Amino acid sequence: MRKAVVYRVTGAVSGLLMTAGNIKGALAPLQAVALIPLFYLGASPKARWRDILTAGLYMGFGYILPQLVTLRFPISVTLVLLVHFTILMIALTAGSAYLLRRRKGTIVSSFAVGALLVVLDWANFTVLPMWGEAQSLGRSWSSYPYLILFTSITGITGIIFVLGTLQALIVNFVILPKLRARSFAAAIILLAIFGAANLNVRSEKPVDKLKVAAVGWTLAGSADDIDPQTEEGFDCLFARPVAKAAEAGARLVVSGELGFYIDKLNRGRWLERFGDIARRHKVFLAIGYLNAELNEDRLLFVNPEGKVVSEYTKTYLTPFEDYHRGTGQINLIEIEGVRVGGMVCHDDNFTSLSRKCGRNRTGVVVVPTLDWPQVKIAHLQSSIHRAIESRYTVVRAAINGISAIISPTGEVLTKDHFTDGPGVIIAEVPIYSSRTIFNIVGHWPVVVSALFLAVIVVRNVFVAII
Structure with missing residues (x-):
């Protein structure tokens, strides 16, 4: 019973931290730590899938209910969004737990989690495009535009990839001592790549x-x-x-x-x-x-x-x-x-x-x-x-x-x-x-992420059969 409460509270808190910036933009950086407790619990082999799914359910409530209270939509729209985002958060929680467990011992799991979040966010504003990309989990980061100039290359899902991958790397750093050097190096390289992209975009001069x-x-x-x-x-x-x-x-x-x-x-x-x-x-x-x-x-x-x-x-x-x-x-x-x-x-x-x-x-x-x-x-x-x-x-x-x-x-x-x-x-x-890469190619990170996840799933199935 006590363990079940921990998962519920963790899920709800993660949801609240993810949604805080949507209500007040300055709180967007809370998303940079929101998923760490959830990933940590999900990565544990002792965690029961029932508890993980419950955490996802409460994360969905924590994420969408404060926004619905603020937005005051009609009851029909409110119910649709409640169900939609609850399912999304359950998928996020269960999927990240699966990847962190199945690829345990490698940093590939961290990048797989980032890829999963990209695909889920894209599905979020594509499968039910009620409000388009205003539904994206990364919307609130527009309060810090100079940190997300790289989205002229990746689109808004690039923000989600960075958030998911970095927090998964932190979890791997904590639970896998042998991977600490590689996890730390991967995080630095990831930040350096996206930081360089920001600087490159910012260096362009208006005509x-x-x-x-x-x-x-x-x-x-x-x-x-x-x-x-x-x-x-x-x-x-x-x-x-x-x-x-x-x-x-x-x-x-x-x-x-x-x-x-x-x-x-x-x-x-x-x-x-x-x-x-x-x-x-x-x-x-x-x-x-x-x-x-x-x-x-x-x-x-x-x-x-x-x-x-x-x-x-x-x-x-x-x-x-x-x-x-x-x-x-x-x-x-x-x-x-x-x-x-x-x-x-x-x-x-x-x-x-x-x-x-x-x-x-x-x-x-x-x-x-x-x-x-x-x-x-x-x-x-x-x-x-x-x-x-x-x-x-x-x-x-x-x-x-x-x-x-x-x-x-x-x-x-x-x-x-x-x-x-x-x-x-x-x-x-x-x-x-100039035309941006995103203008020309569109949501290419979604395609790359989906292919990456497909390779991991196929490999896991192949290994299980053997």
């Missing part, structure tokens, strides 16, 4: 710069809200902030998702409004709006001549939306020689779209966003990863969320919640022209 701006506001859902559909509301929420941005030298101004309601009857009047502002201030506008006629969540680009030069329809919808989906076709425009693309809100949780932008050497990606208070931190954490992976600037204009301008190295140059009223953020951003 250009562009001043951009994001307009944002907050709606409380009360009668006191400013209505953007009225002349007064349009002037307060959009026209004046755009004028302020243009006066500061911005060449591109972005507004939030679904900021305006446009139907067949009033479309001409709205386009005339937007065109007039673009001509008056000689700026490009990227406007989030609802195309009521087609029931599509759209992004509209207007050039300084007041003409519509591109439109994009949101591709990935949340479980709460019933709009018609877009095709995923990314349309690029050019501003002073800089390629600019766009996505809408939830789209930036999916690398299938962000990599398209990166492969086309896009320098700036605009992301009109409409969040709610409980999800805004998690969504911003995820957006930062897309900037690093594809090395472009993100201009994120939010309604009821965090508007932010994020550099290609993941630095948040400026941000604002706009809880005190509508406003605008402005920054001059660096432009890079």
Whole structure:
């Protein structure tokens, strides 16, 4: 009974340490030690599989329940995520125990554990892509962007590989005295490789710069809200902030998702409004709006001549939306020689779209966003990863969320919640022209990890037969 309690507590604590950074980003480093007690117990030949599975169950509860309390999803979504992440953590716990036991006496087990975590994390945001890569176990590390620049090579799963492998090496160092020298050397080499990758990415110099701006506001859902559909509301929420941005030298101004309601009857009047502002201030506008006629969540680009030069329809919808989906076709425009693309809100949780932008050497990606208070931190954490992976600037204009301008190295140059009223953020951003390895190849660590694990399993089966 006492032993069973130890496994339950260990699992719950590991889950809590893994999830702490998702709630408060600064706590992300706790993940670097979260799995050590779990791996230590699992590596022991005395541990019963029933206890190991129980530890995984409690780890799942410890990981997902605090997030569900914070996010306050509807009960159906809550139950699906609870089951999903509980199964994931049980698989993590059981799989790591199997690998640490079967490959005991070699450091291969540590790298196998890292590979297992890569495959499981990929399955996590691929098998049930409710929130895309915002579901990744490594999401919170965007709070420390200079530590994860290597994700422009590996994608977000590279973070998981480092975390899993290092902690498995620590466990092997503790329980296997004969392997201490090799475990220590392997850990140093691993850190050196990823550290060198970070330095290499950071050493690249930008080829250009562009001043951009994001307009944002907050709606409380009360009668006191400013209505953007009225002349007064349009002037307060959009026209004046755009004028302020243009006066500061911005060449591109972005507004939030679904900021305006446009139907067949009033479309001409709205386009005339937007065109007039673009001509008056000689700026490009990227406007989030609802195309009521087609029931599509759209992004509209207007050039300084007041003409519509591109439109994009949101591709990935949340479980709460019933709009018609877009095709995923990314349309690029050019501003002073800089390629600019766009996505809408939830789209930036999916690398299938962000990599398209990166492969086309896009320098700036605009992301009109409409969040709610409980999800805004998690969504911003995820957006930062897309900037690093594809090395472009993100201009994120939010309604009821965090508007932010994020550099290609993941630095948040400026941000604002706009809880005190509508406003605008402005920054001059660096432009890079190179394509990243992740843009070109995608989640290659998943393929390598899966093959590595397959070889280990086949070898174990072959040895058992002999």
